[in-house]
Amino acid sequence: MISYSIYIVDDEELIRDASVLTLGKKYRVKAFSSAESAIDALRTDPPDLVLLDIGLPGMSGIEAIEAIKAKCPDVLIIMITAYDDIETVISAMKRGAYDYVVKPINMDALELGIANALETIRLRKEVQLLQEKYLKENLPYFIGQSDAIVDIMALVTTVAKSPHASVLILGDTGTGKELIASTIHYKSPHFRGPFVTLNCAAIPENLVESELFGYEKGAFSGAAPGGKQGLLEAAADGTLFLDEVGDLSLGIQAKLLRFLENGEYYKVGGTQKKSIRTRVVAATNRDLDALIANGQFRQDLYYRLAIIKIEVPTLSRRREDILPMAMHFLVEFSQKLNKPIAGISPDAQTVLQAMEWKGNVRELRNRIERGVLIGKGPEITLNDLGLDNPDRSTMVALNAPKGVAASGAGFPMLSADGIDLPGLHEAMDRHYFDQSLKMADGNATQAARLLQMSYYAFRRRIDKLKIKPKTPSLKKTIG
Ligand SMILES: Nc1ncnc2c1ncn2[C@@H]1O[C@H](COP(=O)(O)OP(=O)(O)OP(=O)(O)O)[C@@H](O)[C@H]1O
Numbered sequence: 331m332i333s334y335s336i337y338i339v340d341d342e343e344l345i346r347d348a349s350v351l352t353l354g355k356k357y358r359v360k361a362f363s364s365a366e367s368a369i370d371a372l373r374t375d376p377p378d379l380v381l382l383d384i385g386l387p388g389m390s391g392i393e394a395i396e397a398i399k400a401k402c403p404d405v406l407i408i409m410i411t412a413y414d415d416i417e418t419v420i421s422a423m424k425r426g427a428y429d430y431v432v433k434p435i436n437m438d439a440l441e442l443g444i445a446n447a448l449e450t451i452r453l454r455k456e457v458q459l460l461q462e463k464y465l466k467e468n469l470p471y472f473i474g475q476s477d478a479i480v481d482i483m484a485l486v487t488t489v490a491k492s493p494h495a496s497v498l499i500l501g502d503t504g505t506g507k508e509l510i511a512s513t514i515h516y517k518s519p520h521f522r523g524p525f526v527t528l529n530c531a532a533i534p535e536n537l538v539e540s541e542l543f544g545y546e547k548g549a550f551s552g553a554a555p556g557g558k559q560g561l562l563e564a565a566a567d568g569t570l571f572l573d574e575v576g577d578l579s580l581g582i583q584a585k586l587l588r589f590l591e592n593g594e595y596y597k598v599g600g601t602q603k604k605s606i607r608t609r610v611v612a613a614t615n616r617d618l619d620a621l622i623a624n625g626q627f628r629q630d631l632y633y634r635l636a637i638i639k640i641e642v643p644t645l646s647r648r649r650e651d652i653l654p655m656a657m658h659f660l661v662e663f664s665q666k667l668n669k670p671i672a673g674i675s676p677d678a679q680t681v682l683q684a685m686e687w688k689g690n691v692r693e694l695r696n697r698i699e700r701g702v703l704i705g706k707g708p709e710i711t712l713n714d715l716g717l718d719n720p721d722r723s724t725m726v727a728l729n730a731p732k733g734v735a736a737s738g739a740g741f742p743m744l745s746a747d748g749i750d751l752p753g754l755h756e757a758m759d760r761h762y763f764d765q766s767l768k769m770a771d772g773n774a775t776q777a778a779r780l781l782q783m784s785y786y787a788f789r790r791r792i793d794k795l796k797i798k799p800k801t802p803s804l805k806k807t808i809g
């Protein structure tokens with residue numbers, strides 16, 4: 331049986347003692363005489379439930395609600411109030427209290443309130459477990475250890491929790507926009523609801539409206555006699571993923587905006603206002619700023635969609651993700667194709683890391699699938715990947731993007747004696763890190779930008795290379 335833990339926070343010793351005595355028989359109970367001391371204890375031994383007196387010395391019970399929720403968002407709080415003061419109670423409930431009891435405390439009523447709250451907690455935990463199981467079964471894993479991906483995953487987890495916030499995902503083809511959209515759905519409280527996709531670029535403009543909003547019977551010639559449900563309605567209490575949202579016509583953009591603002595829409599040929607709740611996640615690989623500047627995309631719709639904006643960098647800007655992803659796809663395909671391939675040869679790894687990856691993760695995944703399919707040995711080789719004679723144009727000369735010749739000229743030849751590639755990498759890093767810091771006058775943020783890296787990745791690397799900040803301005807930046 332789960333043993334629940336309860337805090338009782340009250341400045342009256344009598345109440346504390348009585349609660350510990352009665353509730354202690356069933357639960358683990360800790361008593362505190364002030365909100366501050368209870369909040370201190372949250373970190374080391376977080377409770378399931380807090381019984382919180384409103385009139386406390388120091389921080390009041392009302393103020394304490396937010397502080398407790400900030401540290402332990404899942405904890406339930408039952409307020410204890412000396413008077414049946416409805417204003418105070420409402421204000422407590424608004425701040426997130428779950429229930430309240432009135433002094434003098436009737437122990438039976440309190441126990442009943444606690445039992446209810448704990449049942450809510452039990453159900454929540456059950457849903458969470460179910461959700462995790464569902465996630466495992468439904469969701470492809472989201473792989474990545476670059477700063478960008480770690481940040482994106484943290485944001486995804488946070489936004490998933492508010493089931494109606496719109497999200498806009500921007501990024502090049504194959505970077506994982508759809509995977510992010512489905513992750514948001516499966517991590518949300520509506521994970522059992524539908525996840526419906528509309529690719530706005532794949533269907534003719536005149537059909538988008540009826541696909542999205544549906545139509546009434548007799549809406550137009552050739553319409554199905556009974557009318558049609560739209561994808562919006564199909565996505566009720568779930569997620570509607572609008573892929574290639576940049577391709578929507580201005581007319582539909584206006585209708586979509588109205589829906590996002592008040593949840594209302596009309597079917598094509600309909601006069602009756604419809605209303606549903608669903609989360610809209612939109613994605614595009616087009617440059618929305620340019621579309622807005624050209625008058626092809628509504629700015630107000632952009633702001634409405636981009637309440638949460640997720641920008642997914644190309645694979646070549648997060649090369650540290652290439653090998654972990656390649657290994658993940660290797661396992662995936664060797665299981666699917668039932669071929670026990672244990673790894674990727676070192677030279678193939680080097681080439682994978684150096685490629686340009688215009689098609690991003692999708693291209694990498696396809697390459698590995700090919701490798702597993704063709705490979706015969708215990709490891710995937712350059713040959714299996716079709717990279718034994720790589721087309722120089724698909725390789726970025728030692729990964730240096732713009733500004734460096736892509737021909738490979740200027741790099742030492744690989745001879746039969748081999749070459750110290752890690753040493754070369756380091757030398758190259760030193761060269762560019764030093765140069766970028768010089769060019770940016772010691773400003774690490776600007777230097778990181780010159781190397782198209784996040785500030786944190788930049789800082790980690792210069793620390794590792796023991797490149798010492800030379801100017802006072804740099805010292806200040808990297809503190
Ligand atoms: N971080 C990741 N971890 C694991 N697999 C990934 C990751 N990112 C993308 N993929 C996989 O790469 C492929 C392409 O991803 P996805 O379809 O989400 O890209 P997209 O950005 O929607 O592309 P497009 O703009 O072309 O529609 C999918 O098979 C997806 O599962």
Ligand SMILES: [Mg+2]
Pocket residue numbers: 507508573
């Ligand atoms: Mg996509």
